[in-house]
Amino acid sequence: xxxxxxxxxxxxxxxxxxxxxxxxxxxxxxxxxxxxxxxxxxxxxxxxxxxxxxxxxxxxxxxxxxxxxxxxxxxxxxxxxxxxxxxxxxxxxxxxxxxxxxxxxxxxxxxxxxxxxxxxxxxxxxxxxxxxxxxxxxxxxxxxxxxxxxxxxxxxxxxxxxxxxxxxxxxxxxxxxxxxxxxxxxxxxxxxxxxxxxxxxxxxxxxxxxxxxxxxxxxxxxxxxxxxxxxxxxxxxxxxxxxxxxxxxxxxxxxxxxxxxxxxxxxxxxxxxxxxxxxxxxxxxxxxxxxxxxxxxxxxxxxxxxxxxxxxxxxxxxxxxxxxxxxxxxxxxxxxxxxxxxxxxxxxxxxxxxxxxxxxxxxxxxxxxxxxxxxxxxxxxxxxxxxxxxxxxxxxxxxxxxxxxxxxxxxxxxxxxxxxxxxxxxxxxxxxxxxxxxxxxxxxxxxxxxxxxxxxxxxxxxxxxxxx
Numbered sequence: 078x079x080x081x082x083x084x085x086x087x088x089x090x091x092x093x094x095x096x097x098x099x100x101x102x103x104x105x106x107x108x109x110x111x112x113x114x115x116x117x118x119x120x121x122x123x124x125x126x127x128x129x130x131x132x133x134x135x136x137x138x139x140x141x142x143x144x145x146x147x148x149x150x151x152x153x154x155x156x157x158x159x160x161x162x163x164x165x166x167x168x169x170x171x172x173x174x175x176x177x178x179x180x181x182x183x184x185x186x187x188x189x190x191x192x193x194x195x196x197x198x199x200x201x202x203x204x205x206x207x208x209x210x211x212x213x214x215x216x217x218x219x220x221x222x223x224x225x226x227x228x229x230x231x232x233x234x235x236x237x238x239x240x241x242x243x244x245x246x247x248x249x250x251x252x253x254x255x256x257x258x259x260x261x262x263x264x265x266x267x268x269x270x271x272x273x274x275x276x277x278x279x280x281x282x283x284x285x286x287x288x289x290x291x292x293x294x295x296x297x298x299x300x301x302x303x304x305x306x307x308x309x310x311x312x313x314x315x316x317x318x319x320x321x322x323x324x325x326x327x328x329x330x331x332x333x334x335x336x337x338x339x340x341x342x343x344x345x346x347x348x349x350x351x352x353x354x355x356x357x358x359x360x361x362x363x364x365x366x367x368x369x370x371x372x373x374x375x376x377x378x379x380x381x382x383x384x385x386x387x388x389x390x391x392x393x394x395x396x397x398x399x400x401x402x403x404x405x406x407x408x409x410x411x412x413x414x415x416x417x418x419x420x421x422x423x424x425x426x427x428x429x430x431x432x433x434x435x436x437x438x439x440x441x442x443x444x445x446x447x448x449x450x451x452x453x454x455x456x457x458x459x460x461x462x463x464x465x466x467x468x469x470x471x472x473x474x475x476x477x478x479x480x481x482x483x484x485x486x487x488x489x490x491x492x493x494x495x496x497x498x499x500x501x502x503x504x505x506x507x508x509x510x511x512x513x514x515x516x517x518x519x520x521x522x523x524x525x526x527x528x529x530x531x532x533x534x535x536x537x538x539x540x541x542x543x544x545x
Contacts, residue, residue: 097138097139098140099142100136100139100140100141100142100318101144102130102143102164102165102318102322103163104117104144104164104165104167105158105163105167106145106146106147107148107154107167107168107303108348109348109349110167110275110277110303111344111348111350111354111358111359112193112201112277112303112358113167113194114329114359115193115194115329115330115367116167116193116304116326117145117167118348119329119332119333120325122347123332125328125329126143126322128324128325129321129322129324129325129328130318130321131321136317149258150172150226151166151169151171151176152172152175152228154167154168155168155172155179158176158180158306159180159183159185164311165306165307166305166306167193167304167306168303168304169229169230169301169302169303170230170302170303170375170378170382171229172228173189173379173382174382174383174386174396174401175386175392176306177383177401178383178393180308181396185308185309186308187307187308188307188312188402189304189305189379189402189403190304190307190323190404190406191305191326191369191371191407192302192303192304192372193305193326193367193369194303194365195300195365195368195378197372197375198295198298198300199234199294199295199296199297199298200293200294200365201276201279201294201301201358201364202230202231202234202273202274202275202276202279202293202294202301203273203274203278203280203292203294204218204235204238204271204273204291204292205264205271205272205274205278205279205290206264206270206271206288207264207267207289208288208289210270212270212271212291213291213516213517214291214516215239215242215292215296216242218250219242220249221250221251221270221271222251222253222270223270224252224254224255224263224271224272224273225255225273225274226254226255226274226275227391228389229275230275230382231273231274231275233382233385234273235252235273236385237299238273238292238297239252241297255272257274260272260278261282261285264287264288273292275301276303277350277354277357277358279293280364280496281350281351283496284351284483285351289499290496290514293491293493293514295491295493299378300375300377301378305323307406312403312406316405316406320406320410323369323406323407323409324410324413324414326369326410327369327411327414327416333359333367337359337360337361338360340355341356341359341360344359353451353482353483356451356483357485357494357496360458360494361427361432362427362429362487363427363428363494364493365427366428369407370407370418370421370422371407372422372425376398376402377398379398379401380398383396404418430447433460434461434462435450435461435470436466437462439462444487444492445489446463446464446509446512447460447487448463448464448467448486448497449467449484449485450467450471450483450484450485451483451485452479452480452481452482453481453482454480458483464486464502464512467484468536471484472537484497485497486512488500488512488514489503489511489512489522490513490518490522491514495512497512497533498533499533500512501513501514501516501518501519501530502530502531502535502536503526503530503531504528504530505522505526506526506528510531
């Protein structure tokens with residue numbers, strides 16, 4: 078009798094298992110494109126997706142086959158999606174448009190479901206030159222060789238920057254395609270005059286000491302973003318899974334906001350991109366905003382990307398951003414997390430700095446002249462109300478034998494976060510130091526407000542701080 082029951086029970090269990098559906102969730106990431114961390118690295122490494130995948134209703138007996146595949150650019154992610162090997166993929170606006178076009182050619186459809194990180198002004202893309210180059214701005218690059226990954230969001234930025242100079246891109250500059258892993262050594266050996274690229278290379282190369290950033294994408298005033306796409310058929314069949322992924326991204330954003338230093342270290346461990354650079358993007362007042370909402374500027378950026386690629390004859394057919402972008406799923410994710418999507422849609426502020434001045438202990442009320450120091454061995458970055466305070470503190474820290482990992486400052490005009498040791502400073506008559514990415518902007522400030530322009534080394538000299 079017992080044997081009969083055991084056989085019957087085993088048969089029932091086998092029958093249940095046989096009818097349980099296994100759903101693939103295959104996600105393509107760009108780990109080294111660190112501004113996408115909330116949609117890739119953190120979800121994967123912290124197993125956040127497991128918290129949100131549905132296990133009720135039609136998913137009651139579902140087993141999930143979650144697959145993560147990492148790539149260095151968007152093009153191979155698109156190839157894998159078109160081939161049916163990936164369901165989700167994260168990439169920038171230009172590659173995202175190429176994804177939509179490639180799917181159309183294959184008789185399929187993909188949809189852009191969310192932004193992960195971006196800048197309505199264009200920060201994130203940039204142009205760098207060798208560290209000892211005399212060039213101080215893009216105006217100095219006429220007749221020079223500038224490399225860039227073709228059909229990337231940085232390529233679009235470069236073309237707009239060249240046009241803004243009134244130059245002919247075919248005659249006035251020599252634009253050559255080059256991947257960042259090749260551009261790094263080329264900059265070090267001065268085989269190229271400049272390199273334009275996307276996150277994080279315009280900050281990474283200067284941080285590593287062999288390049289200087291002379292142009293930030295915000296100067297082109299052209300929005301840029303990285304976001305997530307999904308195959309449309311998959312999304313329509315499994316909308317709850319798409320929403321689960323986006324809820325995990327919201328969770329990752331919460332963690333980054335609460336502890337940017339901790340998670341910058343984790344991103345660095347996985348990607349090899351130094352935490353000091355990761356913090357530039359994920360720390361308070363970062364270069365970009367981690368924003369999942371489809372702001373009008375981002376919608377326009379997607380359409381502009383298609384129009385530009387079509388002009389370059391790298392995209393054909395027709396693509397309408399209003400149908401290619403589908404915010405249904407991200408709105409559902411916000412609702413599930415009890416968040417107000419429409420309020421977030423109207424919020425353009427970077428991650429705020431909530432900190433007390435490391436010297437005075439007083440809350441920092443204004444962010445326009447904030448500076449920060451990351452000290453080796455300290456879990457939190459120190460914040461200061463002004464660059465002159467922070468610069469003076471650098472000397473004290475070094476005399477005390479402490480190692481400074483990074484010095485950050487906010488550009489006085491644009492507000493973008495800078496590597497302070499790469500910045501130019503306008504010292505005014507009252508002793509204030511104001512940080513700038515570009516020497517000519519520092520000079521303009523000094524001319525207007527009375528003062529002088531100093532590089533980082535000069536700004537650190539006792540004489541530069543004497544009258545404060």
